[in-house]
Amino acid sequence: MKENNECTKCGTCCKTIFIPLTLISNEMFALLKMRKGIRIFENCIALKAPCKHLTENNLCSIQDNKPRLCSEETCWTDTHCKELQELKNEGF
Ligand code: SF4
Ligand code: SF4
DSSP states (O other): OOSOOOOOOOOHHHHEEEEEGGGSOHHHHHHHTTSSSEEEOSSEEEEEOOOTTBOTTSOBTTGGGOOHHHHHOOTTSSTTHHHHHHHHHHTO
């Protein structure tokens, strides 16, 4: 899903954090799946956890110093592209 690489500033990528399922024990997974604000995908879970550096206008307040992963997890790069697109469309 790389048809559009223009950021619409929806903020979804900064309000969500992805955790690979390989890092989550079965016991923890059982706890997490009962919670609201969770979306389970094939290889990861998405947690609704807005970043404290996200402004009300969905801009990054530490743009020049943001972590490398933030640059990589856009909705048009390979990392979590499909998942982010789904969450965006759902208004997660
Ligand atoms: S999910 Fe995509 S469009 Fe929305 S803020 Fe992130 S990069 Fe921009
Ligand atoms: S540091 Fe900036 S780009 Fe990274 S999640 Fe927070 S607001 Fe988004």
